[in-house]
Amino acid sequence: MEFNDSAEEAAWRKEVRDFLEKEYPDEFRGRAPRRGPATEGEGGTDSGEGLFRDPTKVSNPMDRWRAALSTRGWVAPAWPKEYGGAGLDTKKQFILNEEFAEFGAMNVGGFGTMMLGPTLIVHGTDDQKKEHLPSILNGSVQWCQGWSEPEAGSDVASVQTRAVKDGDDYVINGQKIWTTGAQFADKMYMLARTDPDAPKHRGISYFLLDMKDPGVSVRPLMTMAGSAIFNEVFFENVRVPARNRIGEENRGWYIGTTTLDFERSSIGSSVGIRKSIESMIKFAKENPTIAVGAKKREVQLAFADRMIEAQVAKLMSYRVVSMQNAGLVPNHEASMCKLFGSEMQQRIAALGVKLNGMYSQVIGGSPEFSKAGRFGLGHVSAVSSTIAGGTSEIQRNIMAQRGLGLPRD
Ligand SMILES: Cc1cc2nc3c(=O)[nH]c(=O)nc-3n(C[C@H](O)[C@H](O)[C@H](O)COP(=O)(O)OP(=O)(O)OC[C@H]3O[C@@H](n4cnc5c(N)ncnc54)[C@H](O)[C@@H]3O)c2cc1C
Secondary structure: OOOOOOHHHHHHHHHHHHHHHHHOOHHHOOOOOOEOOOOOOOOOOOOOOOOOOOHHHOOOHHHHHHHHHHOOOOOOOOOOHHHOOOOOOHHHHHHHHHHHHHHOOOEOOOHHHHHHHHHHHHHOOHHHHHHHHHHHHOOOOOEEEEOOEOOEOOOHHHOOOEEEEEOOEEEEEEEEEEEEOOOOOOEEEEEEEOOOOOOHHHOEEEEEEEOOOOOEEEEEEOOOOOOOOEEEEEEEEEEEEHHHEEOOOOEHHHHHHHHHHHHHHHOOOHHHHHHHHHHHHHHHHHOOOOOHHHHOHHHHHHHHHHHHHHHHHHHHHHHHHHHHHOOOOOOHHHHHHHHHHHHHHHHHHHHHHHHHHHHHHOOOOOHHHHOOHHHHHHHHHHHHHHOOOOOHHHHHHHHHHHHOOOOOO
């Protein structure tokens, strides 16, 4: 594996860095970077043509940022150019992500760009692509993902929400849960059971539905960090036209798994991890009366350990990226990356609490001391990192069985 950039890669890195220096809105500089949740906009084609009705009237910082990204296809860097992406290979995506994280720049992609778009590109009809891809890129339609159900999380193939054919429609009844951003989304891509008698993976279909359709109701769920990011979604006789089914009936499971092939751009967050440790250290130095733990030897040693782990996480990402660049499909290697990265995130968040002690619980009140409150919130928010995107137990199963060749039971 080559750790240094080739001449071409170094030039690409510089191009990305120069772009960020020039185009990143001043209003966002110095803010914590975010990966775009479903509530954020998205926009862009390679040429930028046709996306913004009048680009000269783009005014607010988010629109300006989206417009700048769209001129290069960087809203969806992995999508082929013909569909408005940048068609970047894995290494270039990785470098782009590294530079965005290093700069602290936010990415405007969401479920539409990361998940649905790639699925439509592979499995959608021409009409479905024409109808949905432009609005994913320009951010005018926000999507949420309706896969998990109360009895189908790790084992998504057990979904029980039913879709029954009725004339030119399907009638959908059932419930989803943990649906991120459903309260803000315009549409949902979802899995529903179309053949209850078939083996579970072979009786599921993939549908697109409108969140404003009669019979759809959304109930936000409050997390222990005090935010309502995800929801329960209920379907009561929701009619979905058959033209909104992606792919063949009962092949939805296989269509859903295609998306994973496109998820390369998520590799590369290790820079962000290093930056969050650095920002904690900066806080400790600038706030000695609050970050009282910084003087404790055990806290200092924990910082050193977290820095080593951030470096290990980076090397794991490099391994996955170099496999993808060689045309291989990482399997247990990607699980190792996800498992290590998400558990490390929790250790870093716990260190923030140790650093600030009781102050990390102060959220309101004194402006000086409530600065530390974000470490407490960060700690409880980090719990979800080992659940979302496949739990740690599932990642360990994959590593044990596929990586180490151990028996299933
Ligand atoms: C922040 C966040 C955002 C999310 N957003 C979405 C979303 O937008 N859309 C959506 O559809 N879903 C979403 N989810 C749901 C997520 O996909 C599920 O929570 C996840 O797949 C786990 O499913 P579950 O919660 O039902 O737990 P379960 O699958 O019921 O697991 C419960 C426990 O049993 C363990 N377990 C399960 N199976 C095995 C096994 N075979 N071997 C060993 N241990 C096992 C698990 O590791 C876990 O500890 C989100 C979750 C989180 C945390």
